Amino acid sequence: MDVREREIREEQRHLDAVYRRLAEKIDEAEYLMADAASRVHVGTPGALAERDAQVFRAGRHLARLNNEFEDFLFGRIDLLAGKDGERGPDGAFTSVEPADDAVTVRDGAPVAEIAETLHIGRLGVLDADYVPLVIDWRAPAAAPFYRATPVAPGRVVRRRVIRSRGRRVLGVEDDLLRPELRALREGAELPIVGDGALMAALGRTRGHRMTDIVASIQAEQDEVIRAPAVSVTEVTGGPGTGKTAVALHRAAYLLYQDRRRYAGGILIVSPTPLLVSYTEGVLPSLGEEGQVAIRALGSLVEGAEADSYDDPPTARIKGSAAMARVLHRAARGVLERPGAPGRLRVVAFGRRVELTGEALARVRQATLAGTAPVNLLRPRARRLLLDALWETSGAPQRYPDPALAAEAREAFNEDIGAEDSFQDFLDAWWPEVTPLQVLTAMTDEQRLGRWARRLLRPREVRLLARSLRRITPAGGGLSAHDVALLDELRVLLGAPAKPARPREADPLDQLTGLEEVTTYADRLAGRREAPEREGERVDYAHIIVDEAQDLTPMQWRMVGRRGRQATWTIVGDPAQSSWPAPEEAAAERDAALGGRRRRQFELTVNYRNPAEIARVADGVLARAMPGARPPRAVRETGLAPRFATAPEPDGLSGAVRAEAARLLAEVPGTVGVVTAMGRRAAAGEWLAGLGDRLVVLGSLEAKGLEYDATLVVSPAEIAEESPAGLRVLYVALTRATQRLTVLSGPADHPGPDGVPELLATS
Ligand SMILES: Nc1ncnc2c1ncn2[C@@H]1O[C@H](COP(=O)(O)OP(=O)(O)OP(=O)(O)O)[C@@H](O)[C@H]1O
Numbered sequence: 001m002d003v004r005e006r007e008i009r010e011e012q013r014h015l016d017a018v019y020r021r022l023a024e025k026i027d028e029a030e031y032l033m034a035d036a037a038s039r040v041h042v043g044t045p046g047a048l049a050e051r052d053a054q055v056f057r058a059g060r061h062l063a064r065l066n067n068e069f070e071d072f073l074f075g076r077i078d079l080l081a082g083k084d085g086e087r088g089p090d091g092a093f094t095s096v097e098p099a100d101d102a103v104t105v106r107d108g109a110p111v112a113e114i115a116e117t118l119h120i121g122r123l124g125v126l127d128a129d130y131v132p133l134v135i136d137w138r139a140p141a142a143a144p145f146y147r148a149t150p151v152a153p154g155r156v157v158r159r160r161v162i163r164s165r166g167r168r169v170l171g172v173e174d175d176l177l178r179p180e181l182r183a184l185r186e187g188a189e190l191p192i193v194g195d196g197a198l199m200a201a202l203g204r205t206r207g208h209r210m211t212d213i214v215a216s217i218q219a220e221q222d223e224v225i226r227a228p229a230v231s232v233t234e235v236t237g238g239p240g241t242g243k244t245a246v247a248l249h250r251a252a253y254l255l256y257q258d259r260r261r262y263a264g265g266i267l268i269v270s271p272t273p274l275l276v277s278y279t280e281g282v283l284p285s286l287g288e289e290g291q292v293a294i295r296a297l298g299s300l301v302e303g304a305e306a307d308s309y310d311d312p313p314t315a316r317i318k319g320s321a322a323m324a325r326v327l328h329r330a331a332r333g334v335l336e337r338p339g340a341p342g343r344l345r346v347v348a349f350g351r352r353v354e355l356t357g358e359a360l361a362r363v364r365q366a367t368l369a370g371t372a373p374v375n376l377l378r379p380r381a382r383r384l385l386l387d388a389l390w391e392t393s394g395a396p397q398r399y400p401d402p403a404l405a406a407e408a409r410e411a412f413n414e415d416i417g418a419e420d421s422f423q424d425f426l427d428a429w430w431p432e433v434t435p436l437q438v439l440t441a442m443t444d445e446q447r448l449g450r451w452a453r454r455l456l457r458p459r460e461v462r463l464l465a466r467s468l469r470r471i472t473p474a475g476g477g478l479s480a481h482d483v484a485l486l487d488e489l490r491v492l493l494g495a496p497a498k499p500a501r502p503r504e505a506d507p508l509d510q511l512t513g514l515e516e517v518t519t520y521a522d523r524l525a526g527r528r529e530a531p532e533r534e535g536e537r538v539d540y541a542h543i544i545v546d547e548a549q550d551l552t553p554m555q556w557r558m559v560g561r562r563g564r565q566a567t568w569t570i571v572g573d574p575a576q577s578s579w580p581a582p583e584e585a586a587a588e589r590d591a592a593l594g595g596r597r598r599r600q601f602e603l604t605v606n607y608r609n610p611a612e613i614a615r616v617a618d619g620v621l622a623r624a625m626p627g628a629r630p631p632r633a634v635r636e637t638g639l640a641p642r643f644a645t646a647p648e649p650d651g652l653s654g655a656v657r658a659e660a661a662r663l664l665a666e667v668p669g670t671v672g673v674v675t676a677m678g679r680r681a682a683a684g685e686w687l688a689g690l691g692d693r694l695v696v697l698g699s700l701e702a703k704g705l706e707y708d709a710t711l712v713v714s715p716a717e718i719a720e721e722s723p724a725g726l727r728v729l730y731v732a733l734t735r736a737t738q739r740l741t742v743l744s745g746p747a748d749h750p751g752p753d754g755v756p757e758l759l760a761t762s
Helices: 003-038 045-066 140-147 198-202 219-225 243-257 273-279 312-319 322-333 357-368 374-392 402-418 420-429 435-441 445-451 458-468 480-493 520-527 553-561 582-593 611-624 652-666 677-686 715-720 725-733
Strands: 073-079 103-106 109-113 116-121 132-136 156-165 168-176 182-185 232-237 266-270 292-296 343-348 351-356 542-545 567-572 598-603 605-610 632-635 642-645 671-675 694-698 707-713 736-744
Touching: 003 073, 003 116, 003 132, 003 156, 003 168, 073 140, 116 140, 132 140, 140 156, 140 219, 198 605, 198 632, 219 243, 219 598, 232 243, 243 266, 243 273, 243 542, 243 567, 266 273, 273 292, 312 322, 312 458, 312 480, 312 553, 322 435, 322 445, 322 480, 322 553, 343 357, 343 374, 343 402, 343 420, 351 357, 351 374, 357 374, 374 402, 374 420, 374 480, 402 420, 435 480, 445 458, 480 553, 553 582, 605 611, 605 736, 611 632, 611 725, 611 736, 642 652, 652 671, 652 677, 652 707, 652 736, 671 677, 671 715, 677 694, 707 715, 707 725, 715 725, 715 736
Parallel strands: 109 182, 116 132, 232 567, 232 598, 266 292, 266 542, 542 567, 605 632, 642 736, 671 694, 671 707, 707 736
Antiparallel strands: 073 116, 073 156, 103 109, 156 168, 343 351
């Protein structure tokens, strides 16, 4: 039997033991469920609550245990003894540094005995004697698995990635971190198998869903994932450096580390619904089902769902900070509308009393003075109307005695206030306004022009009004930018805020009894006292913003409102920004984050693109952002990108189809066809029937996604579509994990080698 086979067998034995233990725990959890459910007759409320909690807790555990993980166990580290001999709650040495006597010299060569072997997996599992069979990947003891490098190995001698599917171990790959040592385990030499798991992971065929990277997180990524969640953690890095992956793993880590604080309270904001559906499987694969809300920017406001795109000039207007002021004026001006009642007529003390035009306008103005939300001002409007009617009625002169006047005034208020004509007037003159109604009012160019005076140019007013006309009364036709406007209006109008759903109290924190299968943090949380009062928080405890470079000022305001008390993780890449005014966005971002302290990280290695593809993209980066440093690609495939040209004049459709079919034949996984936004619908028709491995995307939809092969259609069309077009093109060119084809259309002016002008290296 060769070494590899022997080692696979050894790991198989360990995995078998893990599954045996899991089966025991499943039995136990099922027993607890049945036991609790049968105790229906225990009478006291306390006992009933405990029973419910036990059923809930056991059910959650069962769900976790039964979760068919593709690879429950994926890593192992063999370590030297820890420096001070101290061990943590999971029984592992706590010190990162080896004990002074861990290495001895024998026959002139350094020799060391392996003092500890830890297996790393998705959840922690202890055996019946509380010895760890598997350490949760997020536990402190697992950190060396990710962090150790040959330069700073700490105690790690050998790091092993175990490849398994279900209950079968398929392979092992080892890294030797202290090659200078002769390492012994129980007297025998420590074998080393294979050469690195990272490359194997990177070459893998892609599907339509992102997978986790838990077995191969790299040291610079691990630092971000485990960074303490104080204030703001900012992460920048080029395409493919793992920003999205790191953000998702960080959410899982934070939950693990302090479940009480974060369960249900983490929001991940993504730019597009496509990126949401691409990434939403990652957290469940890490054992965190339903704990984190992943939302697209166009779905952040309850009851609104973006289903349309704005062209770049319209997006520029809707996203700009000036819109906040336009909306402020619109929300306060919307009550003055054509058809609003112009006269209030009541009968007081047997006489007709009337308010008209100017008097009403004065009351309106006085009511709106200040900044209180418009819908909440109705009681004030009612009061001021009664004041004005009282004055007009001549009553003050008739009651010089203040006591009598006060009494008469009270009677007046009661009588008039109850009169139908007064109520009807108030309903019509100060109706409750919805955000959608204000957007509808803004479709009237004249009114919008008044509200936007000195804020928008006449051309912009026209564009904005026209675009808002697309919105239906039921809220169809909204874009992601409109949703941010609705959110702003919600605040300006004061629609009664929905109370945030109180976070589910986690019975894992309350009961004991199943600790053998649990996480380090669960146990720590059990020891901590509970400082939190339920229902108090109206926003999120932690907000993760993906592709942060794309948030407009208005979107920063919207997201900021959801994290007034939050800590933040913000990941992005300025070089991929499709927003043309970064300074303006930065100002609103600063306002959203307040004065919180910021910690910055940079990711520098591109794990997605082979170097051959990265070189083409780097050329565009140099044009888009002169001086920007591209990330370093770690792989070469030996496959140069293909440059094809559509035959003039109308051959684009056939060429797109032919090139896409060619890529489908070349890779086993997914193919993304990226076109200018204006071409997307047509390209969808050209490519109909080519199967579900192929996806057609407008350039702005490609953000964050990746495909085995990408066909970029007409770089010039993509670049010319918006002021940030070169950066959008940079995004399109960095989506492929294996192959890239660039197809030139009529606007691209390719050279004799087929390379379009924009991609030519001078
Ligand atoms: N340590 C790693 N091990 C294995 N795969 C990795 C690792 N880091 C990143 N990847 C893979 O690299 C690809 C790019 O990662 P990700 O999408 O998170 O990058 P990104 O920085 O968000 O890119 P972009 O800026 O283009 O959106 C993904 O397929 C991811 O799984």
